[in-house]
Amino acid sequence: MNFFLETLKIIFLCIYYLMEFFLSFIYAKKKNVAGEIVLITGAGSGMGRLMALKFARLGTTLVLWDINLEGIKETARLARKIGAVRVHDYICDCSKRQEVYQVAGQVKKEVGDVGILINNAGIITGRMFLDTPDMLLEKSIQVNTMAHFWTVKAFVPAMVASNHGHVVTVSSAAGYYGVNKMTDYCTSKFAAVGFAESLALEMMAMKKNGVKSTIICPYLVNTGMFEGCETKWPHLLPIIDPEYAVERIVSGILRNERYIFIPRSLQLFNVVKSIVPAKTLDILYDYFGILKVMNRFKGRTKNTDEYIYRTKSIKPPGSLD
Numbered sequence: 001m002n003f004f005l006e007t008l009k010i011i012f013l014c015i016y017y018l019m020e021f022f023l024s025f026i027y028a029k030k031k032n033v034a035g036e037i038v039l040i041t042g043a044g045s046g047m048g049r050l051m052a053l054k055f056a057r058l059g060t061t062l063v064l065w066d067i068n069l070e071g072i073k074e075t076a077r078l079a080r081k082i083g084a085v086r087v088h089d090y091i092c093d094c095s096k097r098q099e100v101y102q103v104a105g106q107v108k109k110e111v112g113d114v115g116i117l118i119n120n121a122g123i124i125t126g127r128m129f130l131d132t133p134d135m136l137l138e139k140s141i142q143v144n145t146m147a148h149f150w151t152v153k154a155f156v157p158a159m160v161a162s163n164h165g166h167v168v169t170v171s172s173a174a175g176y177y178g179v180n181k182m183t184d185y186c187t188s189k190f191a192a193v194g195f196a197e198s199l200a201l202e203m204m205a206m207k208k209n210g211v212k213s214t215i216i217c218p219y220l221v222n223t224g225m226f227e228g229c230e231t232k233w234p235h236l237l238p239i240i241d242p243e244y245a246v247e248r249i250v251s252g253i254l255r256n257e258r259y260i261f262i263p264r265s266l267q268l269f270n271v272v273k274s275i276v277p278a279k280t281l282d283i284l285y286d287y288f289g290i291l292k293v294m295n296r297f298k299g300r301t302k303n304t305d306e307y308i309y310r311t312k313s314i315k316p317p318g319s320l321d
Helices: 002-023 046-056 069-081 097-110 134-162 183-205 242-254 265-275 278-287 304-308
Strands: 037-041 061-066 087-091 116-119 165-170 211-218 259-262
Touching (some): 037 046, 037 134, 046 061, 046 116, 046 242, 087 097, 116 134, 134 165, 134 183, 134 211, 165 183, 165 242, 211 242
Parallel strands (some): 037 061, 037 116, 061 087, 116 165, 211 259
């Protein structure tokens, strides 16, 4: 009898949450984050900087981490320029566990308990696996995966204690699909997805439903990190404009979305990947140009700020508002 009743309950809840999911495309209430302490790693450039500026406009207290002193200072300056009054920047190499714990201690003492933790810092080598030095392989895992362990260890206990908080994991489409010349990057992003999913289940097991999780998986974002990468069918898999990506990400965080795929069509590809034979998947990889996407990869070869200043919402230093 218990089996029958519990099965009926699960069927009902599945239907309910499916309806809720589809209705979210039309309307979903956004939470108010004014006053929240938002910590963003890798905030000195690219999407990290843009996310910082989005959250600055929402009345949050910003805690910005980056290894780049010039970049982090510039992000803080831009945030204050658009009206943010509570901005704190820290130099931190997120690949180093003790440094993360040390700087986290400063944040808790000087600013307070973090309410929204955005693990955004990431690196890519863009080489064939057998040509990649061991040191770079280790660095990819340290920055793209292990850093998440240390920041969560540092800040999530306070979220658990108050049953309030949000852990945001910036992964990638490469966290679901293997790509040549991204072996170490894909490994680290697969691991980041697995970590975030498992952490969310641990929160659920502890009945800490107030601690939310969002896993972000965009395709290639045009921030400079993937400079030189090409997409075969831009209408199906476009290289993502960073302003659009960040708008979608922040909107999803405010709606407590668990997964954010950019573009949304990646969700369909996940279904296809799980049901088609391996040989079919191989020809689909070739059809979508995944085998060649990294052929002209250069990486960040110029100051990312030059691109960001060209976006609609940010003006370069010295310009008039």
